[in-house]
Amino acid sequence: MNRLGLLAFALATPVLAQSPALMKYACGPANRMFATLSASSIYSDTHAGFDLNTLPSFTGKSCTSDKPFFFSVPVVEGSDRVTVVLGGDQSATTTIWSEARRLSVEKVQTEAGKSKTETFDVNVRTPEIGGDAAHHVHLKPREIGNLDWDHKLTLEFNGEHPSIRSISVEPITPHEPTIYLAGDSTVVDQDVEPWAAWGQMLPRFFRPGVVIANHAESGETIKSFVGEQRFAKIFSLIQPGDYLFMQFNHNDQKISPRTHQPVVPLDEYRALLIEYIGKARAAGATPVLVTSMNRRTFDASGHITNSLGDYPATMRSVAAEQHVALIDLNAMSKTLFETMGPEGTLKAFMHYPANSFPNQTEAISDDTHFNKYGAYELARCIVHGIRAANLPIKKYLVKGTTDFNPAHPDDVNTFHLPATPIPPKTEDVTKVPQT
Known part of the structure; x- marks a missing residue:
């Protein structure tokens, strides 16, 4: 399955049938343009969701927490453009680490009820070389299970009451x-x-x-x-x-x-x-x-x-x-x-x-x-x-x-x-x- 095909398969929602290359997720009430995130939005090999045993609270139109939380999307190898709308019902300072602690967004402050949009690019890789499972990087024990070497894009939302309204992920082409x-x-x-x-x-x-x-x-x-x-x-x-x-x-x-x-x-x-x-x-x-x-x-x-x-x-x-x-x-x-x-x-x-x-x-x-x-x-x-x-x-x-x-x-x-x-x-x- 090619990159766009797997991304389309990653979330079974009507929006993906319209725009298989772009995945959009939002906190709050259902929206036909976004997949709605809730307490049941847990990551699996085929569905995007909250990951690593973390789950934020869902307040109004935002996902927020007093602790770090993780969100993962099944993808294939390549680079993706991520757009996040930050902000919630209370003031927040949000830092975003991607994959294995790559600093992507540093300490963005949002006032209560306000929002800010941040866009950044993330590279995702797998151990296989040229798509051949028999030809791969010789990973060390510490790399097994590392977020840099899997088939998902992982985002960590951290800081003081980290808060998000929506997340969009799109493969970068060309x-x-x-x-x-x-x-x-x-x-x-x-x-x-x-x-x-x-x-x-x-x-x-x-x-x-x-x-x-x-x-x-x-x-x-x-x-x-x-x-x-x-x-x-x-x-x-x-x-x-x-x-x-x-x-x-x-x-x-x-x-x-x-x-x-x-x-x-x-x-x-x-x-x-x-x-x-x-x-x-x-x-x-x-x-x-x-x-x-x-x-x-x-x-x-x-x-x-x-x-x-x-x-x-x-x-x-x-x-x-x-x-x-x-x-x-x-x-x-x-x-x-x-x-x-x-x-x-x-x-x-x-x-x-x-x-x-x-x-x-x-x-x-x-x-x-x-x-x-x-x-x-x-x-x-x-x-x-x-x-x-x-x-x-x-x-x-x-x-x-x-x-x-x-x-x-x-x-x-x-x-x-x-x-x-x-x-x-x-x-x-x-x-x-x-x-």
């Missing part, structure tokens, strides 16, 4: 520019609080017209990205006009206990970068190299020390030789972290005492990975890099997005993004695989 992200745990859609990475924050900064497809995964090197068929997955989908952002380093440089050499030696790292630059160009896509951000390693004078070896320098030289756009996140993060200082960076990295979060039995002291604040600031660095490299996709940045100077980070004391509920299956958030 194809729009897609930014494919290839990288490791500092880029991936981290699906469990309080972990976060810059790739999942990036969608918030783009308006409809371009979509982010974050294929990064924890523990990846550029070599394992090949072996696990992750590049194969991307290149089964990538089209002319798309982008391939590549950030690898943190795991490539690690010393193998078997060979006592880097897991990916510099010469192989260089060769694979050049190979996939060539593959992207051959597909009509634009390759972009992103140097890895620094770890939280300070010297006695408060300066960041290089813990990443010659890999950032190698990526810079490849970018120059191959005439490829470079986003030097390594350099920007040095400025950012030194501005924050040794104490300030504790609030950007994963440093928490025991019992700060449900199921967190031990303290977290991690100088490589980030919380939402740190990930958000790094995403702002990426946006600055897109502008500095004069990439055409800069025209799709959300209007009013100010440029970012890493020497002047956002005030952590005024930063807040609502927390996604930690799944019951998570026994201990300190043990979420990150490497």
